[in-house]
Amino acid sequence: MLTSIKTNEFAGSESKKLAMMYFRVAIVLFGAQLLMGLIAATQFLVPGFLFEVFDFSVARMVHINALVVWMLYAMIGSVYYLLPDETGIETVGVGLGKLAFWVLTAAVAVVVLVYIFIQVGPGKESTIWLINEGREYIEAPRWADIGIVVVVLIFYWNVFATFMKGKQTGILTVLVADLLALAGLYLAGMFFTDNISMDQFWWWWVIHLWVEATWEVFVGALAAYGLIKIIGAKREIVEMWLWIEVLMLFGSGILGLGHHYFWIGTPEYWWEIGALFSALEPVPLVAMFVHVLYDWGKEQGAAKAEGKEGAVMNNGPAMAWIVTNAFGNFLGAGIWGFFHTLPQVNIYTHGTQFTAAHGHLAFFGAYATILIGMMYLGVQGAYGVEKLRATFKSKMAIFLITFGVVGMTIALTIAGYEQVLVERAELGAGWSAFFTAQNLPWYVQAQIWRAIMGVVTFVGFAYLVWDLLTIGKQAKQGAKAA
Ligand code: HEM
Ligand code: HEM
Ligand SMILES: [Fe+2]
Secondary structure, three states: OOOOOOOOOOOOOOHHHHHHHHHHHHHHHHHHHHHHHHEEEHHOOOOOOOOOOOOHHHHHHHHHHHHHHHHHHHHHHHHHHHHHHHOOOOOHHHHHHHHHHHHHHHHHHHHHHHHOOOOOOOOOOOHHHHHOOOOOOOOOOOHHHHHHHHHHHHHHHHHHHHHHHHOOHHHHHHHHHHHHHHHHHHHHHHHOOOOHHHHHHHHHHHHHHHHHHHHHHHHHHHHHHHHHHHHHHHHHHHHHHHHHHHEEEEHHHHHHHHHOOOOOOOOOOHHHHHHHHHHOOOHHHHHHHHHHHHHHHHEEEEEEEOOOOOOOOOHHHHHHHHHHHHHHHHHHHHHHHHHOOHHHHHHHOOHHHHHHHHHHHHHHHHHHHHHHHHHHHHHHHHHOOEOOOOOOHHHHHHHHHHHHHHHHHHHHHHHHHHHHHHHHHOOOHHHHHHHHHHHOOHHHHHHHHHHHHHHHHHHHHHHHHHHHHHHHHHHHHHHHHH
């Protein structure tokens, strides 16, 4: 991955080079995210760990902001990667795109440094502008917010202009419309109101309508592209699925927003709306799951009928991550989300470790997986290898990362269950109930297991980086020798 900018086989496609630049920063931020997670997890066990040097609030904040930012980087990278393939032409305005990349990366670096060096301080108007906006997941200060808007406008213009000039496939039509909504929603998280209910009302537009609507549609498009590329799935079939999925995702995800409006001071009709529509949200996730496995099985069967042996895919690791995505999206978002989405249940589970269990499995399952898959596609393209086979490192990476995240999820689910029983049901959710529940053995042991599984995840990540750096070169040498 590292040498892929200079010695690539992209045949001059600057768009794909730019994609690799985005992927590279994404993976660095992913590593930073995991390190911050490990610090925060340690602080659950040893509350004094790095106190007033590197506080829990900061470790947690950088953990989840780095998460969102690396995913956005990997998404932009994925778009720049697939754009020339889908349109059949070079991306319009790549030079400007590169400039935007450097501006964005410099801004991200400054924002992270400020987060790390300024641990505590007063909350003033200038804090919002210079330090942090205090909105979970999207805490970038306002100066950076404005910069992000400019950079995203450049990105969107490049995509739109290329789309208009080149071939307009179904996948791209969905992507171009979806990206407009995705980028536009960011604006809802930029206003400041001192009414916390109103603030949360708009903030959820970004968070929920990203992860349960626009980002889901985005990965639907990526999966469609990936399946065509990797297993040679038929475009007509893949695109038909995509349209159905889009319809269902928006049909349930938009009003599903109501499941965040149960207890923040919004009108009570949101109980019914949120319950009904969010309960439907797992349906498209089942469809996405079936779609991936169906296409895979179908292409495999067709190849066998032609007398071909072995798997049909030309990129083993990417396919493995896409299949993990189908499972992970369904389990993390669909099942773990459904568990607590009815107000009757949510009144007990709201804001417990159960929420964190769902947050981890959903973000990982629905997004981390497929974006890592796109990075493997990038490496394959950069080295120009026809078939990228999984190495021992690829297998260790996917196994350990997935095992670690699932392990963390199970541990947090147990902690959440204990909170629901003791803190909420038995002791009535008061201040002292909160602390009593946190000191009982089930909770404490679960937090220990979360930390252990976090280390497993991190070891898997080390294998992933090692693999991404070496797999392309190795495959190329193997192909030459053969
Ligand atoms: C990939 C898609 C999804 C992702 C990445 C995701 C992620 C998250 C995260 C991180 C939170 C915690 C937010 C916070 O900090 O307050 C959350 C909350 C929640 N999610 Fe999801 N989610 C997804 C899909 C779903 C689905 C499909 C459902 C329902 C079927 C669902 C139901 C909920 C509910 C009810 C809450 C509120 C929990 C509480 O009251 O504490 N999520 N989600
Ligand atoms: C080394 C592995 C990891 C460790 C040790 C870790 C640890 C943590 C800790 C301690 C928190 C704060 C929880 C709280 O406030 O109660 C957290 C929050 C969070 N982490 Fe991780 N994490 C890890 C990996 C990941 C991964 C891979 C993802 C997703 C791809 C992720 C997504 C999140 C999210 C969405 C939240 C906010 C959840 C919420 O507030 O409901 N983390 N993590
Ligand atoms: Fe939601």
